[in-house]
Amino acid sequence: MNDDLMSAIRWNEDGLVPAIAQDAASGQVLMLAWMNREALAATVAEGRAVYWSRSRQRLWRKGEESGNVQQLKGLRLDCDGDTLLLAVEQVGGIACHTGRAHCFYRLLEDGNWTATEAVRRDPASLYGSAQGDEHE
Template identity: 50%
Template sequence: MSVLEQVKFDDQGLIPAIAQDYKTSEILMFAWMNKEALSLTIEKQQAVYYSRSRKKLWFKGEESGHTQIIKEIYSDCDQDVILLKIEQVGGIACHTGRASCFFQKLDNNSWVTTTKVIKDPKDIYG
């Protein structure tokens, strides 16, 4: 049985994928993969996701240049979540221009922004 047949995709053919910095262990982002995205990620050693809103493959960094180089790939104990340990090219994983998508902290029943923008998204995406 191939590794792609061993992971458990949901009823829409998707599996959650977490991108984690391989040096610092910081969680950088969360996205979805379908079988083709996971296969391409393994083959190319660069992160490829599936965009549910655009209904197509999303090669991380295809517009921004902020690709994710795969260092290690893990599956959880149920094989229904993928963890990518990655090197984040350019140090920006989030489309908001921040290092991580997880920059809003719940504090006193309000969301507080905890990190600064590294690069203005207009300068990244035009």
């Protein structure tokens, strides 16, 4: 990506911007992650979602461990220039480190968070640990 495209983005004080992944076909919001300039450039160059892992302080190619990659279908910048929206094809149908289709599976009902999405695959089988290595 050229500098003009990068300069249109309002990066936070840590040099990051929130990136929302949305299923390109259904419109379902899958997850929220973060990107730095390097992650955004890699995403565009590779045609797949590459994020910045704040916990590991390194690039995180979505699906690098689980196989559940996100193929980039479109990229948008919001009106304020401070949030990216990635339209993706979620390979494998699992975006969340919990083994669910998306990360927004908890619904506020009667003052409590209720899980509304079933686990599609045990995280231990995806990552080799119960926590999931792609957890941000």
